[in-house]
Amino acid sequence: MSEGPTRTKPRPSAEERRRAILDAAIVVFARQGYHPTRVSDIADEAGVAYGLVYHYFSSKEAVMNELFTERWSLLLDAGEQVKAADRTAREKLGEIAGFIIDSYRHNPELMKVIIIEVTRAANSFGRTHLPEIRRAYDQVAAIVAEAQRSGELRSDIDPDFVGRSFYGAIEQLLSAWVFELVPATDEEFDAAGAMVVELICGGLDPRDA
Amino acid sequence: MSEGPTRTKPRPSAEERRRAILDAAIVVFARQGYHPTRVSDIADEAGVAYGLVYHYFSSKEAVMNELFTERWSLLLDAGEQVKAADRTAREKLGEIAGFIIDSYRHNPELMKVIIIEVTRAANSFGRTHLPEIRRAYDQVAAIVAEAQRSGELRSDIDPDFVGRSFYGAIEQLLSAWVFELVPATDEEFDAAGAMVVELICGGLDPRDA
DNA sequence: TCGGCTAGATTGACTGGTCAATCAGCCAGT
C-alpha cells in the first residue's frame, strides 16, 4: 500500500480525542438513550479503546453531565443577555424560544439527549441538574415579573408558574419533533417560536386577534 | 399472646393480594423511582414473598404498566365525558385540569409515579405508552379545535400544539409539587387549575383582565 | 545523527456486584 512520504496518521491531540468521545456519546445516547448504552458503545462509536473513555472522563455519568453542562450554560448565558436587553417581554420570550429552537435545528441529536435524558428525566439527571434547569425557568419568570410591574402583562398569574409553563410547552414542542409526531422541517421551526409566544403571551382570546 | 377464638388471620383473597402488591409498588416507586427499586422492595413493602409478585404479575414492568393503565384510563374516560358536555372550551379545560389536580390531591404518590416514570420518561414507559398519552393531548386539541370553529377561541394557533402545551404546563405544575419547589397545599391546588386555564385560554394580555 | 529513556496515551481482559426471573418444593385450607 502506498503510504505518504512523511507521516500518514498524526496522532490526534488530547482535546480532539476528548471531543471525539463526547461527539460519539451524543450519537449513541440519541440513538439508544442513556441507560441502555454501554460504555463500550461510546468507545466503539468514537473508534477508541474501552479504557480510554475512563482516561478522559471519570464515569459514564460524567460524560453525560459534560454534554448537558456545556450546552445548558450557553442557554443560560443567552437568557441573561436577553433578560437585560431593551425590548418588550413578548420579544424577549420570542428570542429565548428562538434560541432553543435554533439549537435543535442545528444540533438535533444533542438537544434530543438533553431534553429526553436530563430536562424531562426528573428521576435521574433532571434531579441532579435541577438547580441549573430552574435558573432557566427563573429567567423567564423574571422577564414576566418585570413586564407585570410595568403593566405590559396582566398581573394575576404567578410569574414562576409562567416560567415553568413556558418551558413545559417548549419541551413538548421538541419532544414532538424528536418522536416524529410532527415533521421537523424548516417551516415548522420558523412557525414554532411564534406559536409559543402567542400562546403564552397572547393567549387564545379572539379579542386579541 | 391472646389470639381470637375462631380465626385470627383469614387469608386475603387473590384480589386483595394483587391490590396489596400494586399499592406497595406505588409506595416504593414513589419513594425511590422505578429503576432503583428491586422487586424485593415491592414484596417487602407488601409483606409477601418475593416470588409472589411473579405469581400475580409477569414482570416488574408489568406492575408499572398496570398502575399507569388503571389510572390513565380513568383520565381518558373523564376527558371523553368533558369533551361531550355542553360547556365553553374554557370550562371544559378547567374541568380536565381540575380532574388531574384532584387526582394528585387525593393520590399524590400514584400521580407522582405516573408523571415522573411514564408521562415525562420519554425513553422508557413514556415511549411504550405514547399512544395513550397522545389520546389525552388529542382530547384537549379536539376541544380547542371545536371552539375555534365556533369562534370562541382564536384560530391562528394549531390546536394540537395547544393540547401538548396544556399538558406540558400541567406536568410542570405537578412536578413542582412533587419536588417541593412549591408547597402542595389546598390553596395551591385550588388556585392551580384556574391558573392553567387563564394562562392557556386567557393569555397574559391586560386587555383581557 | 542516533539510541535510550520517560511520561503520558492507549489497550482490552477481567472482576465484582447487582438483580430480574425461575423453580422445586412447602403448607394451609378444604
Next chain:
DNA sequence: ACTGGCTGATTGACCAGTCAATCTAGCCGA
C-alpha cells in the same frame, strides 16, 4: 391427602469501572 397459593434460595446475564501491560512521541546526552 390433595391442590394451588405461596415461598425464597439460586441462577444466569449484564456491565461499569479497574488495571497491568503496551505503545508512542519527543527529549537528551553522546
